[in-house]
Amino acid sequence: MATIKWLPSAVRDLDRIIEYFRTDSPGYAERLSQGLIEQVRILKQFPKFGRVVPELGHSDLREILYRNYRIVYYLDSDTDSIEVLSIFHSSRQFGGNEGTLEA
Numbered sequence: 001m002a003t004i005k006w007l008p009s010a011v012r013d014l015d016r017i018i019e020y021f022r023t024d025s026p027g028y029a030e031r032l033s034q035g036l037i038e039q040v041r042i043l044k045q046f047p048k049f050g051r052v053v054p055e056l057g058h059s060d061l062r063e064i065l066y067r068n069y070r071i072v073y074y075l076d077s078d079t080d081s082i083e084v085l086s087i088f089h090s091s092r093q094f095g096g097n098e099g100t101l102e103a
Contacts, residue, residue, distance in 0.1 A: 002047040002080045004040060010071075013087040017069070032067070036087060039066045040073075043082050047075050055094045065090065 014036060021029035042049050043064075050062035053072060064071040068090050074083045 002044050002075075002082050004043060004082045004084065006040075006084045010084040010086055017087060017089075036066055036069060036071065039064045039071055040084055043073065047077075047080060047082055053094075061085075070094075 014033065017036075018029045018033045021032060048062070050064040050071070050073065052059055053061045053063050060075050060077070062073055062075055064073075069087055070090050071084065072086045072088075074085055076082075
């Protein structure tokens with residue numbers, strides 16, 4: 001079973017996404033938060049569940065698409081560890097302000 005670590009950048013991304021919806025639609029914000037987190041939990045059992053990030057083409061940088069969001073993670077196959085790097089809206093350009101892969 002893989003171990004999962006959320007980098008601070010990914011936690012900030014998730015917090016910002018949820019805050020955006022919380023005022024107008026708290027129920028949706030909660031469902032979205034739970035859905036994003038559940039997608040990451042799936043990786044414990046299925047670390048290669050996500051696809052390779054198309055823009056990068058590196059087998060160790062993968063992503064899960066959930067609703068309109070991209071959850072980008074690094075998979076270390078040797079140690080079965082996962083680092084969640086970033087979560088951003090799929091309409092944003094990869095590598096832009098909301099889609100950076102800062103460590």
